[in-house]
Amino acid sequence: MTTRPRVEPRTPWDCAICLATPEEEVHQCHRGHYYCAGCLAGLPQRRCPLCRVALPEDPIRSLAAEQAIAALPSRCDHCALELTFGQRRSHERSCPQRPAVCEAADDGCGWRGIHADLEAHEAGCRHALCRRVLRGAEARWATERDALRSHIERVEAANRAVEARLRRLEERRVSEEEAQRSRTRALSERVRRLEQQARRLPLTSP
Numbered sequence: 001m002t003t004r005p006r007v008e009p010r011t012p013w014d015c016a017i018c019l020a021t022p023e024e025e026v027h028q029c030h031r032g033h034y035y036c037a038g039c040l041a042g043l044p045q046r047r048c049p050l051c052r053v054a055l056p057e058d059p060i061r062s063l064a065a066e067q068a069i070a071a072l073p074s075r076c077d078h079c080a081l082e083l084t085f086g087q088r089r090s091h092e093r094s095c096p097q098r099p100a101v102c103e104a105a106d107d108g109c110g111w112r113g114i115h116a117d118l119e120a121h122e123a124g125c126r127h128a129l130c131r132r133v134l135r136g137a138e139a140r141w142a143t144e145r146d147a148l149r150s151h152i153e154r155v156e157a158a159n160r161a162v163e164a165r166l167r168r169l170e171e172r173r174v175s176e177e178e179a180q181r182s183r184t185r186a187l188s189e190r191v192r193r194l195e196q197q198a199r200r201l202p203l204t205s206p
């Protein structure tokens, strides 16, 4: 599928849906009508728009059409360099004359130009300069924030360890108190019994 506004000369492989020359996979109907793979896949009815023949479940790819299209003469939209159709796409992605906007366009720089001039513009653009300074500061803040965060994590882990130790000590204190109380109870019981025995003994006068 293509959304390019360019007007290419008609070729025998032009897609009858988008009317452009297919730039990627070419699929066809049983009667040999060609389409961009994407255009054909997007059809609501599984019939060829030209001959109404049902489209196959597995699309029929036409390598011959793709190779013929790739060899067609074409030219770069930006610099008018003469190329083949197959070379054009990758050239246009790196063409020095392709349109460019400043890296600080979001920050208010309205510069529009071509990639060949971008570096020189950004080197002197105060918006871009601001952005670079800000990015540097942000990177430093992020480093400091990460260091602080890991420091806090270590302190919190140490706190948790101390709390756990306090809890264990408290449990031990409670159980020792409990043991002490039951020892005291046993002792008083023994004293009471001894006193009863003592009262039952015959009194001897000296």
Ligand SMILES: [Zn+2]
Binding pocket: 001, 002, 015, 016, 017, 018, 019, 020, 022, 035, 036, 039
């Ligand atoms: Zn198409």
Ligand SMILES: [Zn+2]
Binding pocket: 029, 030, 031, 032, 033, 048, 049, 050, 051, 052, 053
């Ligand atoms: Zn057809």
Ligand SMILES: [Zn+2]
Binding pocket: 076, 077, 078, 079, 080, 081, 091, 092, 095, 096, 097
């Ligand atoms: Zn170019």
Ligand SMILES: [Zn+2]
Binding pocket: 102, 103, 104, 105, 109, 110, 111, 121, 122, 125, 126, 127, 128
């Ligand atoms: Zn700028």
